[in-house]
């Protein structure tokens with residue numbers, strides 16, 4: 001039963017909007033190499049845990065604006081060269097709506113230089129480093145650091161990595177520190193990898209962020225940052241490093257992974273404001289559980305009432321990314337009630353929201369069909 005999966009629906013649609021940047025081929029085919037599509041000869045180290053496995057550095061220094069290096073198993077790199085072709089030649093537009101500045105208490109950060117409208121794309125970035133998560137545990141430290149440094153040195157702009165924030169006390173090596181401070185978790189094929197985005201990495205975390213990240217399902221290594229709401233010039237642009245909607249203790253627990261004390265507006269608000277926000281967030285979580293229970297118990301009208309309450313609470317906590325999911329749930333409940341008009345109304349609201357948020361280019365009739373099919377199947381084809 002896929003009812004109320006957090007943000008699940010956001011990932012099934014095609015990525016959108018970066019198209020105004022030209023797509024460039026990954027390789028300069030005029031200069032073939034024996035290790036094409038890479039511009040550098042790969043170097044490898046064998047896994048200490050399993051000598052049949054190895055990890056290699058694959059670099060194409062001519063790709064995009066800074067080059068790209070993969071530190072991955074050979075089979076994963078070979079399987080994913082096609083994905084790399086989809087990388088965008090992400091050049092810095094002259095009218096970027098942001099600049100990178102010092103932010104007291106947070107190191108550097110990103111600040112809006114002009115008014116940015118809700119849901120506008122603020123920046124696009126692509127990962128210059130993709131590193132297999134298992135590699136660090138399997139390759140002895142000295143050999144591992146050698147590979148890591150080689151991956152960075154081969155980029156056409158290695159400083160874009162070396163100069164990033166290094167605030168992780170656990171790291172023994174500067175590049176490891178950059179990764180621990182700035183790395184995003186991502187998948188390459190079926191394998192867990194860490195990705196490093198040099199510009200996005202300058203964006204600080206906030207528990208009520210004014211921007212959100214949107215990955216391309218086609219090429220998970222391309223990321224767009226879009227505005228959750230209108231952003232004024234001079235305002236810091238923030239994203240959430242953790243799942244949205246958590247209470248203060250839950251957020252602090254989740255942020256331990258990044259080993260910093262959050263100094264965002266919500267965490268530094270007066271205690272009464274923090275308590276009120278926590279109460280609303282706990283209530284939303286409770287209502288979501290209750291709505292699932294009611295829906296699964298066949299109490300559709302109760303599920304409707306609970307979902308409406310959730311929708312009323314979301315704006316105060318600025319949890320806009322949860323709108324589409326809740327509208328879809330309303331559509332699902334009306335579908336079960338065989339109320340076609342309302343099922344269609346909420347399906348449209350959900351899809352329109354996904355368009356506004358940049359997850360869809362436009363609403364196509366087949367998206368409704370897909371939704372009805374999904375609801376139908378979830379109910380075991382009973383209607």
Ligand SMILES: C[S@@+](CC[C@H](N)C(=O)[O-])C[C@H]1O[C@@H](n2cnc3c(N)ncnc32)[C@H](O)[C@@H]1O
Pocket residue numbers: 105106107108109164165166167168181182201202203204205206258259260261262263264
């Ligand atoms: C991905 S980097 C963000 C950019 C970083 N501030 C820089 O100088 O490059 C993450 C690091 O920024 C700092 N940071 C991010 N969000 C913060 C917040 N809400 N409060 C305090 N420090 C924060 C922490 O040092 C964290 O480890």
